[in-house]
Amino acid sequence: MIDTGRVITAHGQGRILRSMANGSKSGKAGKPSKEAKAAAKAARRQASKERRTQLWQAFQMQRKEDKLLLPLMLGTLVGLAVVFFLVGLIWGLQWFLLPIGLLLGVLGAFIIFGRRVQKTVYGKAEGQAGAAAWALDNMQGSWRVTSAVAGTTQLDAVHRVIGRPGVILVAEGSPQRVKSLLAQEKKKTARLVGDTPIYDIVIGNDEGQVPLSQLQKHLNKLPKNIDTKRMDAIESRLAALSGRGGGAALPKGPMPGGAKMRGVQRTIRRR
DSSP states (O other): OOOGGGTSOHHHHHHHHHHHHHHHHBOGGGOBOHHHHHHHHHHHHHHHHHHHHHHHHHHHHHHHHOTTHHHHHHHHHHHHHHHHHHHHHHHTOHHHHHHHHHHHHHHHHHHHHHHHHHHHHHHHHTTSTTHHHHHHHTOOSSOEEEEEEEEOTTSOEEEEEEETTEEEEEEESOHHHHHHHHHHHHHHHHHHHTTSOEEEEEBSSSTTOBOGGGHHHHHHHSOOOOOHHHHHHHHHHHHHHHHHHOOOOOOSSOOOTTOOHHHHHHHHHHO
8 A cells, every 4th residue: 555645755845845934934925924024123123222232331441441532532523524614615515514524523433432442452351361362263354263273281372263375373372382382283284284375473562473453464464375165175174183182271262360370270181
């Protein structure tokens, strides 16, 4: 006797499932229902409210620590508005150019705010264990970051970045200790990536080192040597190396200045 439940073809099953999904998600003519639209609108409104709250909190915190923030922001806003107004007086377009000056002034004030917040954050993070890993994780662009591919119990670490320049090894910690870590990791990496360029960077403020705040700028200046397909292939090869190595269990982000190093080091040794 034929089991009719098995006669339905894969194509038919897919068609039935798609129609069921469409029916449950939309109303007439495949349009989202009123409830779905309302829910999406409410979600967008909530996300916007959260962003504004976070921005205001960041502004309040920065203003307490940075006495120049408010004067610089107001100076930029008023200065650009006045310049555009005065330029407009020459051709009798002052009331047309004034709103443009105000808009550009607001934009300039936000740029100043963002840069000064970034400067403060990097200033606090600099010199703390895990700061370079945090900076790499927050970079913009298509960088593939693997934190702490090698490290010591003193919280020195080497992080690996794959990007258009090739493979970049970024070390943080004692320059004397990370020198040998970098050499070992570079040797392991070279076996798997062939002729792909490998760069090594030590985070710091001494000669030959890269300051934490300049890390992304430094990486962006490196030449573009490989394409995205090559990046994917390299990432797959090096994933196995990371799995074998185990890496160092660094804290997630810069450690607070008052953190007890002995406890963290003991935790790392146990892992």
